[in-house]
Amino acid sequence: MVKKMERLKKLSIVTFVLLIALVSPALAVTSDQNAASIEEIKTTLTFMWLLLASGLVFFMHAGFSLVETGLTRSKNTANILMKNFMTVVLGILVYWAVGWGIMYGADAAGIIGTNQFFLAGADNATWNSWFFQMVFAATGATIVSGAMAERTNFKAYLVYCVMMVAVIYPIYGHWVWSGADMALLSGAGSPIVKAIGVASHDFAGSGVVHSIGGYSALAGVILVGARIGRFKNGKPVPIPGHNLTITFLGTLILALGWLGFNGGSTLNANDPYMNLVVVNTFLAAAAGALTVMIITWIKTGKPDPSLTANGLLGGLVAVTAPCGSISNWAALVIGLVAGIIIYVGVMFNENKLKLDDPVGAIAVHGYCGSWGLISVGLFSIGIGNGILADATYAAAVPGLFYGGGISLLLIQLISVLVTMVWGFGISYIIFKILDAVIGLRVSEEEEIIGLDISEHGIRAYPEYLMRED
Amino acid sequence: MTKMCKIEAIIKPMKLHEVKDALEEAGYPSLTVTDVKGRGQQKGIVQQWRGKKYCVDLLPKTKIEIAAPEDKIEEIMKIIQSSAYTGEIGDGKIFVVPIETVVRIRTGERDGDAL
Numbered sequence: 001m002v003k004k005m006e007r008l009k010k011l012s013i014v015t016f017v018l019l020i021a022l023v024s025p026a027l028a029v030t031s032d033q034n035a036a037s038i039e040e041i042k043t044t045l046t047f048m049w050l051l052l053a054s055g056l057v058f059f060m061h062a063g064f065s066l067v068e069t070g071l072t073r074s075k076n077t078a079n080i081l082m083k084n085f086m087t088v089v090l091g092i093l094v095y096w097a098v099g100w101g102i103m104y105g106a107d108a109a110g111i112i113g114t115n116q117f118f119l120a121g122a123d124n125a126t127w128n129s130w131f132f133q134m135v136f137a138a139t140g141a142t143i144v145s146g147a148m149a150e151r152t153n154f155k156a157y158l159v160y161c162v163m164m165v166a167v168i169y170p171i172y173g174h175w176v177w178s179g180a181d182m183a184l185l186s187g188a189g190s191p192i193v194k195a196i197g198v199a200s201h202d203f204a205g206s207g208v209v210h211s212i213g214g215y216s217a218l219a220g221v222i223l224v225g226a227r228i229g230r231f232k233n234g235k236p237v238p239i240p241g242h243n244l245t246i247t248f249l250g251t252l253i254l255a256l257g258w259l260g261f262n263g264g265s266t267l268n269a270n271d272p273y274m275n276l277v278v279v280n281t282f283l284a285a286a287a288g289a290l291t292v293m294i295i296t297w298i299k300t301g302k303p304d305p306s307l308t309a310n311g312l313l314g315g316l317v318a319v320t321a322p323c324g325s326i327s328n329w330a331a332l333v334i335g336l337v338a339g340i341i342i343y344v345g346v347m348f349n350e351n352k353l354k355l356d357d358p359v360g361a362i363a364v365h366g367y368c369g370s371w372g373l374i375s376v377g378l379f380s381i382g383i384g385n386g387i388l389a390d391a392t393y394a395a396a397v398p399g400l401f402y403g404g405g406i407s408l409l410l411i412q413l414i415s416v417l418v419t420m421v422w423g424f425g426i427s428y429i430i431f432k433i434l435d436a437v438i439g440l441r442v443s444e445e446e447e448i449i450g451l452d453i454s455e456h457g458i459r460a461y462p463e464y465l466m467r468e469d
Numbered sequence: 470m471t472k473m474c475k476i477e478a479i480i481k482p483m484k485l486h487e488v489k490d491a492l493e494e495a496g497y498p499s500l501t502v503t504d505v506k507g508r509g510q511q512k513g514i515v516q517q518w519r520g521k522k523y524c525v526d527l528l529p530k531t532k533i534e535i536a537a538p539e540d541k542i543e544e545i546m547k548i549i550q551s552s553a554y555t556g557e558i559g560d561g562k563i564f565v566v567p568i569e570t571v572v573r574i575r576t577g578e579r580d581g582d583a584l
Binding site: 236237238239240241296299300302304306307343346347350360 | 519
């Protein structure tokens with residue numbers, strides 16, 4: 001009885017409060033105040049989403065570490081882990097001191113940013129953007145670490161890593177993402193954009209992050225040379241990695257990270273196409289992996305695990321530029337083609353170019369990154385058309401297959417060319433200088449004993465008996 | 470005094486449990502097992518890495534060592550042969566070598582008593 005009374009009392013209080021709220025005009029807010037509150041909530045949502053997305057992208061460094069470790073020999077494990085780890089550490093410090101300013105500082109001639117070094121004058125919004133951009137910046141260098149694994153001087157790599165985050169990545173990033181009117185590849189005032197009539201589009205960085213990293217890796221791989229025993233009389237000899245379990249875990253962590261990489265690149269938690277971006281991302285990933293599995297099965301009689309894992313990454317890299325501008329079907333086609341590029345690219349690098357890229361980084365990030373940029377020019381629906389009726393951040397005009405003619409394809413092709421020239425060219429010069437000053441490659445003796453012992457004085461698996469090779 | 474022999478059997482690692490159980494069932498529980506690497510006349514096997522074939526020329530094998538009086542050797546060899554058998558290349562080999570002396574460390578017993 002007493003309990004029943006209690007409940008009734010509570011119910012009447014709730015009813016009273018609700019009635020007051022509904023009928024009292026004194027408590028109402030003006031529509032302007034309402035709109036302001038909604039905007040505030042939207043801004044907060046965006047901050048929260050970008051922090052979460054940044055966390056996912058940060059976690060990709062764990063993915064890269066594991067993929068690279070698993071695809072190489074156990075005697076170089078501590079070295080690869082250290083390289084990936086220090087990439088993040090240096091990335092944070094260098095992108096704070098220099099990288100952000102060069103990428104997003106006040107524009108000079110569409111080429112380079114010139115202020116905001118050490119995040120001078122930053123506010124809440126800047127810190128939020130900086131964190132999201134910072135986790136991207138270090139990725140470029142990490143790509144290179146895998147391609148040059150098992151024979152590169154640790155000290156030389158560290159210096160290169162600083163150059164990547166301070167100069168190589170942010171300068172190209174400025175050309176595409178700075179939003180400056182003159183920005184070389186995307187600003188309305190840029191002579192290139194004026195000549196073609198449309199800005200280049202790279203949603204989350206097939207070009208900015210992956211192609212630059214991939215072609216930089218190409219320069220490094222050429223200059224550092226193949227690992228001892230990788231080619232015998234000009235014929236490639238496989239050097240199996242030591243842990244496929246770790247490679248697959250790393251690959252799946254990278255895919256998870258891509259949720260933040262592409263989803264976060266909406267740069268707006270209220271973007272109506274965020275979910276399209278995510279679905280396209282994972283469709284392309286799956287199509288890439290499936291394609292490579294089928295190709296290797298047909299070609300060798302067995303479905304190859306590590307190449308199939310590369311296939312997933314190839315699909316992800318390719319769809320990174322177009323994911324906000326295309327339909328689901330296009331994402332599947334882009335992933336499928338990325339899968340073909342992975343297989344053909346890895347074999348071409350190995351058999352024809354005689355390049356030793358232990359993890360397939362050049363094919364995954366370089367070639368598939370270029371394909372991603374090109375695919376925007378082919379499959380873009382165009383802002384305001386069809387499913388993209390309300391889009392704000394996508395390729396502006398339709399691509400070749402959607403009746404938009406070749407302008408978009410043309411500027412995307414120019415972007416591909418620029419990533420190759422800049423990513424490969426500047427890295428080639430930097431690696432050349434590093435080779436002369438520090439030495440790019442460890443000695444033969446150090447390479448044979450393994451970089452764990454020769455560079456760090458410890459084996460990653462001190463009690464693990466290894467095959468002598 | 471009965472002569473003593475040591476059996477050294479090189480077998481497929483996956484067959485170890487079967488061989489061990491069969492020996493135990495027949496009353497020969499004592500043995501020493503070592504992981505070893507080696508190859509026979511086929512010079513290893515072909516595996517695949519990133520779409521390319523390569524030869525693994527030293528394969529992981531398991532070595533079992535058993536010391537026993539000479540009159541038990543034939544039986545033990547038969548048990549090992551039947552339990553380690555798959556019929557495929559790489560089933561392994563059994564070697565028998567004479568033992569000079571045996572000492573049990575705990576008691577100092579020698580030869581037949583020490584086995």
